[in-house]
Amino acid sequence: MNDIRRTILWVIFGFSMVLLWDKWQLHNGNKATFFPTAAPVVAPAPAGTASASAGAASVPSATGTPVASAASQGAAAVPGQPAPTAAPATRERVQVTTDVYRLTFDSEGGSLTHAELLKHADIGDKSGKNFLLLDESANRVYVAQTGLIGGAFPTHKTLMTAVAGPRELKDGQDELSIRFESPEQGGVKLVKTWTVKRGQYDIAVKHEVVNTGTAPVSPELYLQLVRDGNKPPGESSFYSTFTGPAVYTEAKKYQKVEFKDVEAGKVDIQKDSTNGYVAMVQHYFATAWLLADGVPRNLFMRKVDTNLYSVGMITQLGAIAPGASKTLDARLFAGPQVEKTLETLSPGLELVKDYGWLTILSKPLYWLLDQLHKILGNWGWAIVALVLLLKIAFYWLNAKAYSSMAKMKAINPKIMEMRERLKDKPQQMQQEMMRIYREEKVNPMGGCFPIMIQIPVFIALYWVLLSSVEMRNAPWVLWIHDLSAPDPFFILPLLMTVSSLLQTALNPAPPDPLQAKMMWFMPLIFSVMFFFFPAGLVLYWLTNNILSIAQQWLINTRMGVPPQFNLPKFK
Secondary structure (H helix, E strand, O other): HHHHHHHHHHHHHHHHHHHHHHHHHOOOOOOOOOOOOOOOOOOOOOOOOOOOHHHHHHHOOOOOOOOOOOOOOOOOOOOOOOEEEEEEEEHHHEEOOOOEEEEEEEEEOOEEEEEEEEEEEEOOOOOOOOEEEEOOOOEEEEEEEEEOOOOOOOOOOOOEEOOOOHHHOOOOEEEEEEEOOOOOOOOOEEEEEEEEEEOEEEEEEEEEEEEEEOOOOOOEEEEEEEOOOOOOOOOOOOOOOOEEEEEOOOOOEEEEEEEEHHHHHOOOOOOEEOOOOEEEEEEEEEEEEEEEOOOOOOEEEEEEEEEEEEEEEEEEEEEEOOOEEEEEEEEEEEEOOOOHHHHOOOOOOEEEEEEEEHHHHHHHHHHHHHHHHHHHOOOHHHHHHHHHHHHOHHHOOOOHHHHHHHHHHHHHHHHHHHHHHHOOOHHHHHHHHHHHHHOOOOOOOOOOOHHHHHHHHHHHHHHHHHHHHHHHOOOOOOOOOOOOOOOOHHHHHHHHHHHHHHHHHOOOOOOOOOHHHHHHHHHHHHHHHHHHOHHHHHHHHHHHHHHHHHHHHHHHHHOOOOOOOOOOOOO
């Protein structure tokens, strides 16, 4: 039975390791190809036009060219719009600065192509460089685009005019607007106004669609996020979190999609809804297009070009009479995954902060961690305090487990002597072992169940610490200046290794020599990973080990089993 107990403990330990490495195996190195998730294809539209019912397939590709206008050319003017006879606009980059952003807009389509987060430093950068979320460069593509389909209308490839105005949010100002106006195309003009607000990572985007022609039009508006399939810069190779597209609807809730699943045609998202959002997610940060509830939308994911993918939604604007206009408001979130902020923006948006299958445990743990940070003012000490509270909450469960281990340790000499004496009589050895357990009133499984109950809680806390953007660049003490980065001097991993070996030495030695060796090898192997893990995670494990050793030492002493170190005997 002692062998069985040890085997079960190692199975539990191995299960924990599988969970910790699961994300790496699933998410590392995926360079998939998106296939269109379009609505059913209808009969071909006339040359130069796009069918409104073609869904995602109608959205122009990022590298495509605008469709030539085949509709009538109206002369109705839009207030503030350049006259139809004005010289063609020239492509330009418009830079806008707020207290949290440095944004760059491209007058081609009025798209957002660059979003630098001024409150967040780049990963591992010592020069003070800011984190770059959206970018369009030789090495990266990650942009937010909108446009019209259903005809030869303005798209994100249409050259627009940036209306002159302020480009920096001054002291005393709460918001700033940037306006882009398209030329008349297909009898339609599109006016796109981006509005940024002080201290906020959600950007209001108003789309005014004006029918400048002589016949009614029924355009559809698409909103999409386009990015390459590469792993985000600076991501660790020793752990991984999800990177890719996601959608949320009330019906199917949060659905994240692996690039490789889209490539294999294994995508099952709800395509039609009147609520929800589309998003691109990566470690600590996300972007998402948000529409008001009640607005019908068609959700899509597709391949745009080689190693370039999009997730978006299309909404119908209805018929627009000649000379009339319609307006649709949307919001673009582009920022850190701060749970409290995400909850206020849209239902379910906080789920982009991915806790996996242990969300039901992780959310209250994060709430408690946040409350402790409010009191202590330091995320490192908040981690220590949270582990201490969990140890207190599980004190009696741990006490039962450690009491069982202490009893096992007390009778271990008798077990070892018996095994040596009956080593050639395995059946008699098993019977004798059961007799000793009965006489000593020891349950060899007594230490397993209490530990097994706690495993999901501590794995949930692992994902809280790994997913929380608050850990980025958050200092603890002395040499730890960033809890999301590995310990630069490996002090915490070394201490954790020592504590793991000390725990092993305090436990009763397995009678089987092979198991005894494994009991010493496994902590060493496990500890190697932590040399490359974020300091916050290592601090959590180290604190847990120290508190466990203290409780085990106390219980052993109270039960009259003086702490002894079972050092390995390797031959």
